[in-house]
Amino acid sequence: MTLEIIKPGLETSVQDWPGRYGFWNQGFPPSGPMDSWSFRLANLLVGNVVGAPALECQYIGPTLRFGAETVFAVTGADMLPTLDGAPVPLWQSVTAQPGQVLAMSFAKLGARAYLALAGGIDVEPWLGSRATFHKAGIGGVGGHALKPGQQVPLGVPAATAKAGLIVEEAARPVISTDRRWEIEVVAGPNDDWIDGEGHARFLSADWKLSGKSDRTGFRLDGPDWTFTEKALHKAPEHGSLPSNIIDQGYPLGAINLAGQTPIILVNDGPSMGGFINPYTVPQAAFWKLGQSKPGETYRFKAVSVAESQAMARSLAALCTDASILSSIV
């Protein structure tokens, strides 16, 4: 059972969740889907485990032909999918017949769509994961985004995989229609390098997502930062800029201050470097990063560590079979 890639879209890649854990100390990031909420639900719709390998489609989705009868589901961004020309509903499982063509176009709402296939995608794991890490060329199909003409092998579907399942409305992420997002952040690890005014400015300003963003980092444009004495008067081995620090490990989601430019380190980000991280975006807020487009505006809202962990718990509770309903009443 395979999928034939007719048009790959802008950057369509195999991802699994939570991705490649255990190799951060050798510099390998987890990779995985940027919006794991939509990703997990897509898998549940087709009878897979939440983390099974599926496709992440960025901005412009792929066009592909099914080699066999296949149950699939599309979630996340609305790329106006069609099956042999007929509209495909999002957040629902659908059966494609052999030879049918699924076509996705430019994301009308959101930025990343997820296409899950019953049985998942049957490619070789690399360091325990099938997630594509483009920068190093590992995982997925040949280490990179899909290319025209490739045949993507599918796994064996669960006996329960069937069309007509739907994600309950209340369990779906609500993608912003006004191009503004409120993103939760937790202060630290290096929050004591920023002065009181700097913190107030960060939390009250509009930050614009730059076009120079990808799966390694999301660059933000906004006001300048101001620093505490600790950043301004320090030993030379920290480096010459106020935001320089002796090379340290970076948490995924860190708001990494490269000079004056904050860069949110996302799924394929670096494991270490010599800049401070005054705030960190918790995992449960990553879906908002994944669904925002360059030019859109972020406002940051401080939450505690405990609150950010409670967010992850609520999200995990939504990503269960309890959210999957049968659409046939």
Added chain:
Amino acid sequence: MIYPEPRYLPGGDRYMLVEFGNEMNLELNFMAQGLAAAILEARIAGVIETAPCFASMLVHYEPEIIGFDDLRAELSRLVAGLGPSDALELESRLFYLPAVYLDPWTRACVEDYQAKIAPKTADWDYMVELNGLRDTNDFVRVHSGTEYWVASLGFWPGLPFMMALDPRAKMTAPKYNPPRTWTPGGAIGLGGASTAIYPEQLPGGYQIFARTPVPIWDRAQRFAAFAGSICLFRPGDRVRFVPCSVEEFETIEREVADGTYQYNMVGYGKFSVALYKAWTASLGARRTS
């Protein structure tokens, strides 16, 4: 300074940064690696992985299994159990890597930069000048005359940041400004006080002056020395560069291509921080070149 107690700092909902001090000092890295080893041995439920760096260590944990406060309590218990850094004995493999110093490939790269991006003193001459050495031969002797300690890996997967263990071989250099757009794979460079090997052709900023034919990346996983990973090194490994000729380089390159190359790795040693510190103290005076 080395903090009397490490600082335990949150990084979102699932990371903790443990900071041991705020200076560039091998001892802090020994502490970070000692704690990483202790965490592994203690098998703390909920710890997914650790990443030691120069003066700190990052811990990735699953908050549904262990909360931030409980993790901090567990780690401070382990830190107390480790005692002073002198008591640390760290697993440490030693790799011998052949390298052509002042080689034609990094030379071509530097000349390309000089011609297309910015004028600069050739990297090996710059190293001589900055570090008060006699000439490039002296530089090669000093750079290849010490073991290097893999303090951390990053920037690119598998790229080792290494510190000279022999204080007499300590050299420093600023990074390129602006950075290079490309560096030959296998190039060896120095920036700040750390030596790095570029696993592949990559942009870069370190002063470069040598190249090894031995891959530190193995996508195809053909060589046993990689022990199931794609990259050769782990924190706490040691590296020794063995100067070789262009002809030897090419021979090894062929052996690598046909899969017959034998990695020269010594795996029976432990690194004793106490013995290391006693030895460095006995050296007293600085480099005598």
